[in-house]
Amino acid sequence: MFTAIYxxxxxxxVTGDVYLKQCIQRRLIPFIKTNHWPDLAKSHYTPxxxxxxxxxxxxxxxxxxxLPNVPQVRPIEDLW
Structure with a gap:
């Protein structure tokens, strides 16, 4: 999957306001909403x-x- 370069x-x-509105809010958050899947990294679950x-x-x-180490739940692990 490829996305167009902005x-x-x-x-x-680029000011903080432009970065927040044009990059974060307009592009990054919508992308994350459809493609985000955290792994078990501690940093992904901080408060x-x-x-x-x-x-x-x-x-x-x-x-x-x-769940880690459950092949039926995490079929991607078969690729490694």
Missing amino acids: IYKSNNA QVLRVLEANSIPFVPKEKN
Whole structure:
């Protein structure tokens, strides 16, 4: 899956406001909402990350339901 490259044309440096609105809110959050699947990395389940995911209505698999080492539940593991 490929996405189009986004180029923001401006005569000035990209400000925090432009970055937030044009990159994060307009493109990154919609992409994450459709493609996000956390693995079991501790960083993906920190309270700060979970708060941001919840605040943006981004679905995620709770850590207790994201089971490791269960081939029937995680068929991608067969590829490794």
